[in-house]
Amino acid sequence: MMIGIDLGTTNSLVGVFRDGDATLIPNALGHVLTPSAVGVDEQGNMLVGLPARERIATHPDHTAIAFKRWMGTDKTLMLGKKRFRPEELSALVLGALKRDAEAFLGEPVTEAVISVPAYFNEAQRKATKTAAELAGLKVERLLNEPTAAGLAYGLAERQEMSTFLVFDLGGGTFDVSVLEYFEGVVEVRASAGDTRLGGEDFVQVLIRLFLERCKALSAADRERIERDQSLWRIAEQAKRDLGEHEQVVMRLRFGDATHEHTITRADFEAACADLLQRLRHPIERALKDAQLDPGALTEIVLVGGASRMPVVRQMVTRLFGRLPLRHINPDETVARGAAIQAALKARDAALDEVVLTDVMPFSLGIIISQETGGRRIPDRFSPIIERNTPVPVSRVGSYCTVRDQQAAIFLDIRQGESPVGSDNLKLGELEMPVAALPAGEANVDVRFTYDVNGLLDIEVTDTRTGHKVSTVIKQSENVMTEAQIAEALAKLADLKVHPREKQENIYLVNRAKRLYEDNLGEVRQQILDWLSRFEGILESQDERRIRQARTDFAAALDSIDRGFIL
Ligand code: ADP
Ligand code: MG
Numbered sequence: 001m002m003i004g005i006d007l008g009t010t011n012s013l014v015g016v017f018r019d020g021d022a023t024l025i026p027n028a029l030g031h032v033l034t035p036s037a038v039g040v041d042e043q044g045n046m047l048v049g050l051p052a053r054e055r056i057a058t059h060p061d062h063t064a065i066a067f068k069r070w071m072g073t074d075k076t077l078m079l080g081k082k083r084f085r086p087e088e089l090s091a092l093v094l095g096a097l098k099r100d101a102e103a104f105l106g107e108p109v110t111e112a113v114i115s116v117p118a119y120f121n122e123a124q125r126k127a128t129k130t131a132a133e134l135a136g137l138k139v140e141r142l143l144n145e146p147t148a149a150g151l152a153y154g155l156a157e158r159q160e161m162s163t164f165l166v167f168d169l170g171g172g173t174f175d176v177s178v179l180e181y182f183e184g185v186v187e188v189r190a191s192a193g194d195t196r197l198g199g200e201d202f203v204q205v206l207i208r209l210f211l212e213r214c215k216a217l218s219a220a221d222r223e224r225i226e227r228d229q230s231l232w233r234i235a236e237q238a239k240r241d242l243g244e245h246e247q248v249v250m251r252l253r254f255g256d257a258t259h260e261h262t263i264t265r266a267d268f269e270a271a272c273a274d275l276l277q278r279l280r281h282p283i284e285r286a287l288k289d290a291q292l293d294p295g296a297l298t299e300i301v302l303v304g305g306a307s308r309m310p311v312v313r314q315m316v317t318r319l320f321g322r323l324p325l326r327h328i329n330p331d332e333t334v335a336r337g338a339a340i341q342a343a344l345k346a347r348d349a350a351l352d353e354v355v356l357t358d359v360m361p362f363s364l365g366i367i368i369s370q371e372t373g374g375r376r377i378p379d380r381f382s383p384i385i386e387r388n389t390p391v392p393v394s395r396v397g398s399y400c401t402v403r404d405q406q407a408a409i410f411l412d413i414r415q416g417e418s419p420v421g422s423d424n425l426k427l428g429e430l431e432m433p434v435a436a437l438p439a440g441e442a443n444v445d446v447r448f449t450y451d452v453n454g455l456l457d458i459e460v461t462d463t464r465t466g467h468k469v470s471t472v473i474k475q476s477e478n479v480m481t482e483a484q485i486a487e488a489l490a491k492l493a494d495l496k497v498h499p500r501e502k503q504e505n506i507y508l509v510n511r512a513k514r515l516y517e518d519n520l521g522e523v524r525q526q527i528l529d530w531l532s533r534f535e536g537i538l539e540s541q542d543e544r545r546i547r548q549a550r551t552d553f554a555a556a557l558d559s560i561d562r563g564f565i566l
Helices: 086-105 122-134 145-152 199-213 219-227 232-241 265-271 273-289 310-320 333-345 482-494 500-518 521-540 543-558
Strands: 003-007 011-018 021-024 037-040 045-048 063-065 077-079 082-084 111-116 138-144 162-169 174-182 185-194 247-254 257-264 299-303 355-359 364-372 375-385 393-400 408-415 425-433 443-450 456-462 468-470
Touching: 003 086, 003 145, 003 333, 011 086, 011 333, 021 333, 037 077, 037 086, 045 086, 063 077, 082 086, 086 111, 086 122, 086 482, 086 500, 111 122, 111 145, 111 333, 122 138, 122 425, 122 482, 138 145, 138 333, 145 162, 145 174, 145 185, 145 299, 145 333, 162 273, 162 310, 174 273, 185 273, 199 219, 199 232, 199 247, 199 257, 199 265, 199 273, 219 247, 232 247, 257 265, 265 273, 265 310, 273 310, 299 310, 299 333, 364 393, 364 443, 375 393, 375 443, 408 456, 425 456, 425 468, 500 521, 500 543, 521 543
Parallel strands: 003 111, 111 138, 162 299, 185 355
Antiparallel strands: 003 011, 011 021, 037 045, 037 063, 077 082, 162 174, 174 185, 247 257, 364 375, 364 408, 393 443, 408 425, 443 456, 456 468
């Protein structure tokens, strides 16, 4: 069975297409959302998902979150004494999702469709494929997230030509895409976004709003609270509650005092004005790139957990003068689409064939030196495939030598939109030996082929001799080599991972420890008693007793805080 995965910056999900519908698969804790968090505990065991997320405040040096941001770069993160590449951290999340799917389906799972942001470049897409390989999954297709959202909403089933705008506000990123559907073909017409804007910014607004009211605290204390994020959980909960209630009470214990303030929805929304303003720019750019008026859109689709906020929905409604589609849970939409795409790949009979095309979100080309008015200007960008060309695509550019007796043509392959070649992202290099001739007489054709998975093949042909130098761009530094992948596989195989059936126990213990830190006095003592009792029963290894104790322990902890926040 092929699975569909939304590997998100904040949360990841896995789904499968069964009985004519996309079904999301619960993790070991029974949740369909698995936080994209990885940690290592005191015994050196790896933690993935909520058990890791619980420890971010208490063990920031042993917990990694938001590593999707670093995919395709060579940045590494330290978890305790161990160093990880973003591909390895993503592989641990993918591995957990794979095991959840196997437990749910009762069969081994080795193939997946994984969604990626439409703007992901070569290196980021390759890194995603490598992460899957490290987790023992073959990627049947990388699917653009907005396209997945379109599939979940059944855009392909519409008869007439339609154009959709997908508004995806996640935890820390904002993506806007314009999709067009016509005769069974879905095409991404334009994409824009802000990689530093998401639900998290709204939490920070609440933290600042609250601290401004804590007049009793010194400026230094306020700064400290803001810096060490001790208010984060309270603010995150308040943000969610403000979606349901007109006002919330935020309460912080600091030192001996408790600080308590009521925040109304109106206060919150007024304080969000700047963020709402920032949401407008990418929308305007995407429409401009797609050369569309807002009125020409058939539907507006809301995706991403943070689009649940009423203030965000209202802004979108006002901007477009109509209600957006949002009947599928916004944080589940992309995963549902990925599951549908997985079924399409596996040709599930229940689905009509849909052809998907995406556009390339960036231009690809090489650096050349250009002759203008008798002057030769170095470092110019010569695009071979232009931005927003539907993929798959294969294009040829013709180039010649610029010096007499030049023995080789050197290709410096770049991605980007700047006319200055070296301002664009370097993807690789290729050298083509040519016959030593007068300048301009040795010619080559450079063919770029970009496939649906967003991977680039390059072929250079000497037009005189027919000699070819083909394919593989010398891998950019940020892409893992075969040797590095083999090494990472061995490293991951050596990591200790708690068995799936222990996950819930581990989560409860970590949650209790976090609650202990958050509380004082009697409540603290109470938590410690429960924790000790639970750990005692865990040692008994009596499964029946453990099961009962787990239910009781969870209920007890629920009486102190309102349960998990993903
Ligand atoms: P990503 O695509 O970044 O992995 P998600 O689509 O899961 O993330 O969105 C996560 C964001 O959604 C978080 O900032 C979270 O606070 C926010 N979120 C989830 N539920 C709600 C809610 N009910 N109200 C407001 N924000 C929410
Ligand atoms: Mg997302």
